Amino acid sequence: MIVETIDYSSPSLGRDLKESLRSSGFAVLRNQPIAPERVSELYLAWAEFFASDDKFSYLFEPSRQEGYFPLYSENAKSTATKDLKEFFHVYSDARLPPNLEVETRKIFGALLDLGTELLELLEKELPKLSLIHISEPTRRRGISYAVFCLK
Numbered sequence: 001m002i003v004e005t006i007d008y009s010s011p012s013l014g015r016d017l018k019e020s021l022r023s024s025g026f027a028v029l030r031n032q033p034i035a036p037e038r039v040s041e042l043y044l045a046w047a048e049f050f051a052s053d054d055k056f057s058y059l060f061e062p063s064r065q066e067g068y069f070p071l072y073s074e075n076a077k078s079t080a081t082k083d084l085k086e087f088f089h090v091y092s093d094a095r096l097p098p099n100l101e102v103e104t105r106k107i108f109g110a111l112l113d114l115g116t117e118l119l120e121l122l123e124k125e126l127p128k129l130s131l132i133h134i135s136e137p138t139r140r141r142g143i144s145y146a147v148f149c150l151k
Contacts, residue, residue, distance in 0.1 A: 008032040014121035021122075029118075034110050042103050049097055050086060058088070058095065066094040 004020035005028040006013065020027040049055055060067040066089045072082035090096065096104055 003028055005030050014125045017118060018122055018125040032114060034107070034114065038103070038107065042100075042107055045100055045103070046088070049088075049100060054097060055086075055088075058097065060089065064091075064094075065089055066091050 001024050003024045003026045006016040006020055008029055008031045010016060017027055055068045058068040060069050068088050069086060071086045075082045090104060090108060
């Protein structure tokens with residue numbers, strides 16, 4: 001499988017994105033508006049959070065499916081083996097650690113805007129296809145992946 005690298009600044013972005021998704025289901029997006037340094041800095045800040053005991057103050061709320069999910073808290077569908085991962089679900093109204101809140105919400109908004117823009121471009125390229133509008137999840141555990149690699 002070949003995953004195409006497409007240029008965000010290209011006038012043919014919509015067409016290039018459509019072709020990449022059609023051929024492999026994925027796309028690597030170059031020259032996109034979210035600085036990689038911002039993402040890297042936020043990853044480092046979250047890594048510090050995951051290395052601390054502060055994470056246990058943000059244990060997930062089952063009714064909202066947001067917050068910190070410790071190791072072995074979840075398993076894949078139809079599998080009894082627990083997953084070796086920990087993670088933090090973030091929604092627009094999620095409770096966040098104060099030192100991570102401002103930049104996390106900024107990146108969340110920027111990614112939401114970028115995803116919306118890319119879906120609108122795809123909709124123009126695929127007029128007979130009705131695309132789902134990006135919004136806050138209505139089913140908190142509904143998982144879907146639109147994979148764009150920021151480069």
